[in-house]
Amino acid sequence: MEKLTCVLFDMDGVMLDTEIQYDLFWGEVGKKYYPNIPNFSKSIKGTTLPNILKKYFSDIPKSEQDILVQKLDAFEENMDYQEIAGSIKFVNLLKDYGVKVGLVTSSTDTKMKAVNRLLHFNNLFDTIVTASDVKYGKPSPDCFLLGAKKLNEDPLSCIVFEDSIAGIKAAHSAGMTVIGVSTTLTKEQLEEQKICKAIIPNFEGLTIEKLIKLIK
Secondary structure: OOOOOEEEEOOEOOOEOOHHHHHHHHHHHHHHHOOOOOOHHHHOOOOOHHHHHHHHOOOOOHHHHHHHHHHHHHHHHOOOOOEOOOHHHHHHHHHHOOOEEEEEOOOOHHHHHHHHHHHOHHHHOOEEEOHHHOOOOOOOOHHHHHHHHHOOOOHHHEEEEEOOHHHHHHHHHOOOEEEEEOOOOOHHHHHOOOOOOEEEOOOOOOOHHHHHHHHO
């Protein structure tokens, strides 16, 4: 990669420290519908809600699916959206450096509105891709390819920060350079995928110069 031009970020577990909260919500859902699956919340990490419903809840009545969606919407409206250490500052550093920045998330538009209202990510990022923008969510590369397209960038020139296996696979399939963030999974679990160019615990102390060294 000759020049740093475009960086794409996942949201939950990369920009925002929300995974423990989701573990509580989906853990309760898992106890009700899939008591035989240990750590049900872990099995859906990085997956869009439509894909979760299709894979795990297609057998329940549509009315019950709608209630689940409503409960999730209400839950996300009241979540505590704290940033992963240094994440917002680092995005601003990239922007000051002239790098295009995009957010590529499996989240719904409803949740995105809540985040924008509280943290103004719609002003922070040059473009945002949500679950409603693509037919196939992560691990399909579609969302990252769309992010690159919206920024008029070659996917091969994009760097992606991801924390989930589905997201890492999606970015890698898009031909992008992937940096793992070990917030949801351990450094060792991310290394097992043999996909990440580098792995960081968070964004504290990360500079443009350090990022360039990581991707060389």
